[in-house]
Amino acid sequence: MRLSARLLLVCLPLFSLPGLAAPVADLYQVREPVASQQPEERDAALGRALETLIQRLTGKADAAQSPALAQLRKEPQQVVSKYGYEGDALLVEFDSISTERALRQADFALWGANRPAILAWWLNDGSEGSSLVGDGQSAAQVLRQAAQYRGLPLRLPLADLSEQLLATPENLLAGEPDALRSASERYAADAQLAVLARESDGQWQAEWRLWLGDEREQGKAQGANQAALADALLLAVSQRLAPRFVVTPGAATSLTLEIQGVDLKRYAELQRLLEPFAAQLSKVQGETLTFQVNASVEQLRAQLALAQLHEVTEQAPATESDAEAATDGEPGPRILPRTDVLRFRW
Template sequence: MRLIARLLILSLPLFSLSSEAETVSDLYQVREPVASQQPEERDAALGRALQTLVLRLTGDREAVKSPALAELRQDPQQIISRYGYEEDRLLVDFDPVSTDRSLRQAGLSLWGANRPAILAWWLNDASDGSSLVGDGQSSATLLRQAAQHRGLPLWLPIADLNEQLLATAENLGATEPEALRDASERYAADALLAVRAREDNGQWQAQWRLWVDDTREQGKVKGADQA
C-alpha cells in the first residue's frame, strides 16, 4: 500500500476547500499493521499511528518531527483514548480535543474534516492486460484503504465500457485532461487524479498527474508489488 499511500498524500497540500467538499469520518481513528501483540511491537505501532494522524491533520510530512512534539512522540498515549487489536492491526482511537490542542500548541495548522473529493482514473497495466479500476471492483480495495489511511475522500469511476475505452495511457498521460474532464463531470469531484501503474520486471511503477482547479502536479512512484 505504500505506493498508493505515497501518491495520494502528495496531493494533500494542494487542496483548497470548495462547496463540494466532503466530510471525512473517523479522522482520529488509525489502523496500523502489527506482526505480534508484544509490547515492543505495540509501542512501535502507536508511534506510527501518531505519525499517520499528524500527517492526516496537517498535510505536512515533516510536522511530526517538530521539536514541540518531542514529548508526544515519546508517549503518544497522552492523547489516545483507547486502542485494541483487530486481526493483524492495532486500532488506535485518538481523542480529538486533546489531539487538536496539542498540535495547535506546537504551532501546527490543522486541516478540518471537510476535504475536497478526489476522482481517480487509475489504470493498471499488467502482463495479462490493462484495466481501469472502477467503483465496486475488488481492485479498488487497496486504493480505498490507502485513501482512508490518509484521510482523503476518494471517488472512482464506474468503469463501464465507455470509460474503459477512454482510460488509455495516452489520455491519462496527457498534459491537460480534456478527454477525462468531460467524462468526469458526472461525478462532480473537486480534484482529478490520473494514474498509470505499470508492471515491469516484477516491479510496479506509476506515473500520476493531479489537477485541482488551476493547479497541476505530476510525479512518479515505485513499489515492490501492486499493493
C-alpha cells in the first residue's frame, strides 16, 4: 500500500493503531487524601498534589523542591484548573499547558503521557496465604490506584489457575523472566514487573524485578500496609523508567527519522509516539516516511521501541575509491553514515 502526504492527512482521523505503549489517563489529575475540608488542610493537599504531579512529569522525587519552583510551590493555584472534594479526598485538576510551561522555564525535561504499559505479576504472601493479584480481584484496586497516582499504565493478569501455579517466588525473583515470558505475551505489554510481597509483624515488604526489553531493574520496597507498599514500589519503578524517556534540557538535537513499512494505521501510531519531539513529516516515498524531530538519539530509540520498531543499521556501500585501495592491498576508507539520520522499520 503506497501513501501520499495528502492522503495521510485526509485519512488520519479515521484510523488508530492500539500499540503496546499506553497513554496515561488523567495524567494531570491528582487525588490527595484529606482529614477535613478546612482551608489549611485544603492548601496542604494542593501543595502535595502539585509535588505528586511534578514527580509524574519529571520522574524526579525531589524536583518540586527546586528553587526555580519556589513561587509555584507558594501558589499552586496558578496552575490549577479546578478542584473539589470526593469523599475523604481532594481531587485536583491541573492545567497541562501552564504546568508544562512552568516546569520547562525551570529547566526540567518532561515525560509525556505515552508510557510503557506494565504487566504486573504481583504475589501477596500474607497471613491468609499466597495469592497472585488478578485483574478481577478486590486487591487489584489497590494496585491500580497506586499506579494512577504515580502516572503508570498498569495491567494485571487474569490470575487463573495456570497463572497462579506459574507465579511462584522462584519464578518471580529469577534473574530472567523465562517462566513468565510466554504467559505475558497474551497481555501485549511493554514491560514485565514481578513482585513478591510479604507480610511480617503487620508490615509489608517486597522484592521486585522489572524487565523492559533486554534491560532489567530491581529493588526493594516496604510499607505499613498494602496500599503504602504499592505506592512506594511504583514510585521507585517510575523513577527507574523516567530517565529512559526524558532528556536534560539542551541534550536534544535536530534529527532526521526514516520509518519503513508504514500504512495508514501505523502513521496514526507514529503521530502519537513522535508528539513529544515536535515531529514534522517532510517526505513520503512509498511506504517510507521521513520526519524531522528534535530529540536525543537515546530518547528516540526508547520511545520507538514501545511500538516494537526495529532500528535499521545498513552498512555503507563501497565506492570506487574503496575498490582501488583494495586492489593495492590496503583497506579503503570507510564511509560512515550520517549520524543525524536514524532509520527504523516494523
